[in-house]
Amino acid sequence: MLRIHHLVAAIAAASLFSVPVHAQELTGTLKKIKDTGVIKVGHRDASVPFSYLDDKQRPIGYGMDICMKIVDRVRTELKMPKLKVEFVPVTSQTRIPILTGGNIDMECGSTTNSVERQKQVAFAPTYFMTGTKIIVKKSSGIKGYDDLKGKTVVFTQGTTNERAMKAYNDEKKLGINFIPAKDHAESFLAVETGRAVAFPMDDILLYGLKAGARNPDDYEVIGEFLSDDPYAIMLRRDDPAFKKLVDDTVIGIYKSGEINKLYTKWFQSKIPPKGINLNFPMSDGLKAAIKNPNDTGVGPCGRMKC
Amino acid sequence: MFSGFDFDVIQRTLPYLWQGMLFSLGLTLLAMLGGIVLGTLLALMRLSGNRAISLPAAAYVNLLRSTPLILVIFWFYFLVPIAVKQFTGNPYASGIGPFYSALIAFTLFEAAYYCEIIRAGIQSVPAGQVHAAQALGLNYPQATLLVVLPQAFRNMVPILLTQGIILFQDTSLVYVVGLTDFMGAASKVAQRDGRLVEMYLFAALVYFILCFSASYFVKRLQLRITPPR
Amino acid sequence: MDFGFLTQPAFSGGGTYFDWVLSGIKWTMLVSVCAWIIAFTIGSVLGVMRTTKLRWLYVPAAAYVELFRNIPLLVQMFIWYFVIPEIVPKALGTWMKQGMPMPEFWSAVLALGFYTASRVAEQVRSGIQSIPAGQTQAALATGLTMPQVYRHLLLPMGYRIVIPPLTSEFLTIFKNSSVALTIGVLELTAQARTISEYTFRTFEIFTLATIVYVLITMAVTVLMQFVETRVRVPGYVGTGK
Numbered sequence: 001m002l003r004i005h006h007l008v009a010a011i012a013a014a015s016l017f018s019v020p021v022h023a024q025e026l027t028g029t030l031k032k033i034k035d036t037g038v039i040k041v042g043h044r045d046a047s048v049p050f051s052y053l054d055d056k057q058r059p060i061g062y063g064m065d066i067c068m069k070i071v072d073r074v075r076t077e078l079k080m081p082k083l084k085v086e087f088v089p090v091t092s093q094t095r096i097p098i099l100t101g102g103n104i105d106m107e108c109g110s111t112t113n114s115v116e117r118q119k120q121v122a123f124a125p126t127y128f129m130t131g132t133k134i135i136v137k138k139s140s141g142i143k144g145y146d147d148l149k150g151k152t153v154v155f156t157q158g159t160t161n162e163r164a165m166k167a168y169n170d171e172k173k174l175g176i177n178f179i180p181a182k183d184h185a186e187s188f189l190a191v192e193t194g195r196a197v198a199f200p201m202d203d204i205l206l207y208g209l210k211a212g213a214r215n216p217d218d219y220e221v222i223g224e225f226l227s228d229d230p231y232a233i234m235l236r237r238d239d240p241a242f243k244k245l246v247d248d249t250v251i252g253i254y255k256s257g258e259i260n261k262l263y264t265k266w267f268q269s270k271i272p273p274k275g276i277n278l279n280f281p282m283s284d285g286l287k288a289a290i291k292n293p294n295d296t297g298v299g300p301c302g303r304m305k306c
Numbered sequence: 307m308f309s310g311f312d313f314d315v316i317q318r319t320l321p322y323l324w325q326g327m328l329f330s331l332g333l334t335l336l337a338m339l340g341g342i343v344l345g346t347l348l349a350l351m352r353l354s355g356n357r358a359i360s361l362p363a364a365a366y367v368n369l370l371r372s373t374p375l376i377l378v379i380f381w382f383y384f385l386v387p388i389a390v391k392q393f394t395g396n397p398y399a400s401g402i403g404p405f406y407s408a409l410i411a412f413t414l415f416e417a418a419y420y421c422e423i424i425r426a427g428i429q430s431v432p433a434g435q436v437h438a439a440q441a442l443g444l445n446y447p448q449a450t451l452l453v454v455l456p457q458a459f460r461n462m463v464p465i466l467l468t469q470g471i472i473l474f475q476d477t478s479l480v481y482v483v484g485l486t487d488f489m490g491a492a493s494k495v496a497q498r499d500g501r502l503v504e505m506y507l508f509a510a511l512v513y514f515i516l517c518f519s520a521s522y523f524v525k526r527l528q529l530r531i532t533p534p535r
Numbered sequence: 536m537d538f539g540f541l542t543q544p545a546f547s548g549g550g551t552y553f554d555w556v557l558s559g560i561k562w563t564m565l566v567s568v569c570a571w572i573i574a575f576t577i578g579s580v581l582g583v584m585r586t587t588k589l590r591w592l593y594v595p596a597a598a599y600v601e602l603f604r605n606i607p608l609l610v611q612m613f614i615w616y617f618v619i620p621e622i623v624p625k626a627l628g629t630w631m632k633q634g635m636p637m638p639e640f641w642s643a644v645l646a647l648g649f650y651t652a653s654r655v656a657e658q659v660r661s662g663i664q665s666i667p668a669g670q671t672q673a674a675l676a677t678g679l680t681m682p683q684v685y686r687h688l689l690l691p692m693g694y695r696i697v698i699p700p701l702t703s704e705f706l707t708i709f710k711n712s713s714v715a716l717t718i719g720v721l722e723l724t725a726q727a728r729t730i731s732e733y734t735f736r737t738f739e740i741f742t743l744a745t746i747v748y749v750l751i752t753m754a755v756t757v758l759m760q761f762v763e764t765r766v767r768v769p770g771y772v773g774t775g776k
Contacts, residue, residue, distance in 0.1 A: 179639060193617075
């Protein structure tokens with residue numbers, strides 16, 4: 001449940017006594033948007049199908065659709081039908097500093113809601129449930145994590161998957177040789193070109209990368225979940241008014257059932273740019289998260305102790 | 307050797323690459339302009355007889371010249387917004403945007419390099435010129451603006467332009483913070499479509515043609531404007 | 536500022552965050568020094584080639600300099616790392632990606648080395664060309680052959696002249712080594728970035744990294760000033776300043 005809601009309710013109730021209702025003053029991000037006339041949306045380049053570039057290099061995806069609903073809601077609430085939307089590309093490494101620095105107002109991508117990140121940023125209700133697995137070439141003969149002993153593994157810098165894989169490597173003393181990459185597409189390319197044998201990432205993104213590969217049948221996603229990764233839109237911390245607007249919008253999409261349409265559109269239909277269909281049915285975890293919207297984060301080391 | 311490569315990918319993504327090129331060129335021109343203005347100020351500070359003025363300028367220039375550009379980009383990209391917030395006291399201060407973050411980083415970085423070029427340029431103006439200006443009754447700002455700097459810049463134009471070409475090459479480093487300059491655009495396409503070979507060779511070719519013709523032009527210019535000795 | 540986090544055990548790998556910094560410094564040094572060896576060797580040869588009157592020597596050298604100077608280092612790094620293994624014969628390409636130890640390190644060294652060679656070549660050329668032609672003519676008049684003139688006059692004098700610009704190139708190579716992070720070499724800047732991500736101590740760790748680069752610059756500058764004084768020719772280069 002969203003604890004913050006109670007807080008907002010309490011503040012709202014308290015403020016009834018001091019502030020006249022008609023003079024509701026905007027604060028935080030909403031004030032910034034009203035003042036500047038622009039809402040800045042952070043997006044990813046290759047988080048298929050959450051937030052990625054289509055063949056015209058425009059950001060699209062499941063997360064982008066939900067974010068655009070939030071933008072619409074901002075337009076209505078602030079009575080700014082002409083509100084400009086600016087799209088800013090972010091990477092796994094830059095997303096948090098860019099958000100806290102104010103260069104974007106929300107990040108719509110594939111960001112795991114983790115307890116550690118909550119020290120820096122806030123999250124909207126979870127909109128996808130996934131977890132770390134690895135993608136390998138079928139020809140590599142890798143059947144599980146323990147086959148990675150002494151092999152080269154590529155990771156995307158700044159991801160929770162990097163930590164989960166490293167925690168596993170430390171625990172099992174596999175002596176994996178890690179190489180860093182800047183974004184998921186670059187990581188996957190390292191596997192495709194044979195520089196690394198495996199790439200640990202949230203399984204849904206791995207299926208997206210596999211489907212978009214030149215020869216999808218050459219790859220497989222294997223392993224048990226190394227971590228659980230609830231995805232959510234990322235917002236600045238300590239901004240209850242904007243968070244409430246975002247939460248209400250997302251929960252509204254859940255309650256109205258519109259989420260099912262969005263889900264089908266991105267996970268069970270052909271998607272741009274190549275017209276692939278991920279055929280990824282909704283998991284029980286996501287169904288639960290939609291039924292009981294929450295912004296609970298996960299710990300830092302995946303399913304390992306640390 | 308290039309069988310199985312798909313050079314059509316370049317044609318398909320040309321508009322996107324062009325957008326990136328405009329970003330690179332805009333960043334280069336603005337940072338050059340800002341760098342020269344700030345660099346001139348720093349150079350005048352460094353040449354000042356007052357150590358309270360010359361020392362901070364020297365420290366700034368030496369610090370920036372010892373630090374890798376990538377680190378400077380990280381500094382500004384991640385910390386300037388935080389500093390702006392601290393400075394203005396507004397926790398929701400509007401971010402200055404990725405382009406301007408990069409522009410500030412490049413301007414401040416290049417200013418250190420331009421400062422040294424301009425300092426040498428100013429020193430190359432014979433002292434007699436300053437004395438003559440003073441004899442005519444010009445004060446320091448007048449002598450600097452009307453006599454020293456015009457002559458210094460005349461000599462320096464080729465070096466300033468050459469530094470601009472280096473700056474243009476350096477703008478490719480905004481790749482590290484995920485911005486879409488020309489190289490950023492090329493690498494995004496390269497990675498999304500798995501066309502590394504085609505896109506990176508194309509990027510190399512484009513940079514080469516631009517920088518080679520620009521330096522050829524600078525060389526011609528140098529021959530033309532070198533004052534007769 | 537609080538640097539206490541440096542002694543905390545790092546997230547992974549057993550050591551502390553300070554060990555990560557040290558490892559970053561180590562890789563910065565290794566990339567820079569290895570690249571410098573290539574740059575200095577090739578740059579010297581090319582620089583000398585450009586000063587000769589022989590067309591078949593100076594044309595290729597000039598072409599090399601133009602090619603490597605006019606392509607950004609980042610692009611060159613990508614070409615060495617991503618492109619070359621794909622366009623060489625398949626077996627060799629596979630070896631470069633999988634068999635060869637530390638492919639990202641060697642790609643970075645080669646890219647930085649060949650790139651800097653073009654800059655070194657220019658310095659060496661201008662150093663040799665700054666020696667008055669009269670000296671060469673005098674040497675030839677005493678019966679020395681052209682190779683002997685290079686051996687006994689042009690190279691010894693030229694290298695003394697280019698010590699200051701070469702020092703600055705050597706310093707540049709340390710700074711440029713940070714570009715290696717784009718192909719996955721965990722040198723100092725990359726480590727600073729990673730630590731900031733794990734500890735959120737961005738300000739402190741960037742400050743520390745900057746200080747290390749400044750110290751490297753100062754150390755090299757002092758060392759090269761010492762070398763410069765030691766090899767100075769009395770009454771000539773450098774003493775006139």
